[in-house]
Amino acid sequence: MNSKNHWLRIAKMLWDLSPLRVLALIVVTVAVSVVPAVQLQLTASAVQTVADAITAGGVGEHGSAVLAVGLLILAVSVFAHLLGVWHGYLDSVLRLHLSTAVGEEVMRKGTRMDLQDYESADSYDKLQRAFQESSGSRIHQLFTDTLGFARELITILSVSAVLFSWNFWVAVLILLSPIPSAIAQMWYGKKMYEIEYGRAADRRRLFYLQYLTTTDHSFKEVRLFQLGEHLIGAYRDQVRRFLKVDRDLTRRQSVSLGVFGLLSVLISAGALVFAMLSTMETGRLGELAGYLQAIGIVQASGHSLLVGVANLFENKLFVSNLFELFDLPERQIRGGNRAFPAKLRQGIEFRDVSFTYPGTEDQVLDRVSFTLPAGNCVALVGQNGAGKTTLVKLLTRLYEPTGGQILLEGVPIEEYDLEELRRNLGVIFQDYIKYELPVRDNIGFGQIEHRADTARVRRAAEASGADSIVDTLPDGYDAMLGRHFENGHQLSGGQWQKVALARAFMRAAPIVVLDEPTASIDAEAETEIFQRFRSIADSSTSLLVAHRFSTVRIADKIIVIEGGKLVEQGTHAELMRLGGHYAYLFNLQAAGYQPEHT
């Protein structure tokens, strides 16, 4: 996308936020820009009137002229001061509005992306970079830089008009004077930016190393595996590599700034000599004062103008990342118009379902076919990496099968309205979230619109066994969980899992999918939870991924997956009779619970 489009988008965003403020900012910027030229004229007039008064031998008839110029200088200074304050105010308010709007848009974008964007290393990297670099202040900076560019340009043009009206060659020299030092500065800025841009991946690695040594999440392993020194060493090595490059660049910058800056000084001095000669010719002493002031203004504005161009370029690249993020395609997975059935009669069927993760070659599921009859509980078992969670992701439509079909009541699942389908699914994944929020949210998020309904939250907690944990907390359902915020209560792994399970039960959905929901819960509590779950949700159709066979055996049907293929299915008794893979795994686990000599 070209920069013109960027600019139009930013202008539109700002305009939509506050058209009056944008207009006011533009007007104020133009007004602020011409102040230096006016002040230049006034300085020249002030010196000239005073000089004329002295030449005339006293204030006398020149008194009123001196007073008038004095009052004008005062008025312009007050005006310039007030304009400056107003400019700053408008700029800050627009920045605040823009940061808020962009921050919100970035979050919204995050919620609209597909799981695939988060799970593929390539797109995740892109997404994270865009999220990290995309702040509203970058956009605002681009806007401010552009306005700043316009302001300096107007200042230089208006000051030039005054200078050229006095003396052509002095004007040319004064305007040339800032160029050499600004070029040196620009070159350095561009080089530094290129280097930093190329360091993006290394910077993230540094950030990660710091993260590992400074968060509660990694503290235990870092301390007990004694990784601290290793991590600090890796950090130091990387920073030293940066330092070497930066030092070389800074040295070269100093040399070039020294040489080019000298050239700027020489041109300014030349301009001053010319100005003195010209004043001696014209006798207009006021202009000499004006030239002296102009050298300062042009040096500052010219420098800002040229360096501002480099900043503009740099910010434009960052802003491109943000717009790239905004333009990423959303929600490729779409639903149809079909309403979700009032009651499930047939259930769900996986028909020859195959799947390969995007950007990979391996077929993770290979023509898997089975049914999940309405009102039944089906368990999925299989070794790590067999494809169980992938099946859950397909059923919940986080991914689309690359082959075959999933049918709900005999109709392809993609024909159902996606939002409605998801509303009718109660799901908990093995990597569930431990929300650092009150218990009410942790459970109520399962059905956000009933979050305030304590009776309902309590029923869900009772079903998962989380109620006994909540009873011990001082604020009950309003108690804060986790350690990140004040008065938070940290739970054990199993307790967190019961809370997460309550979240899935909160929804009272006709289809419940539990992906290893009880891995951290002790066997006794687990059996109890499932018995209760089956009695509460006996009409729901559920899919249960589990490793513990004591849980699995309560299912109406068990599906055994191996290397992405369905290898066996049946009830616990049927599979045991079959004496195949399930029986082998069951016996293996059962043997683990037996004393060695019995």
Ligand SMILES: Nc1ncnc2c1ncn2[C@@H]1O[C@H](COP(=O)(O)OP(=O)(O)OP(=O)(O)O)[C@@H](O)[C@H]1O
């Ligand atoms: N996002 C992904 N991109 C590419 N491959 C993936 C992705 N997620 C999982 N896989 C691969 O798919 C295969 C099946 O993974 P899946 O998570 O479905 O296994 P699982 O049976 O649930 O295992 P576990 O019991 O360990 O949870 C594995 O080989 C895994 O490496």
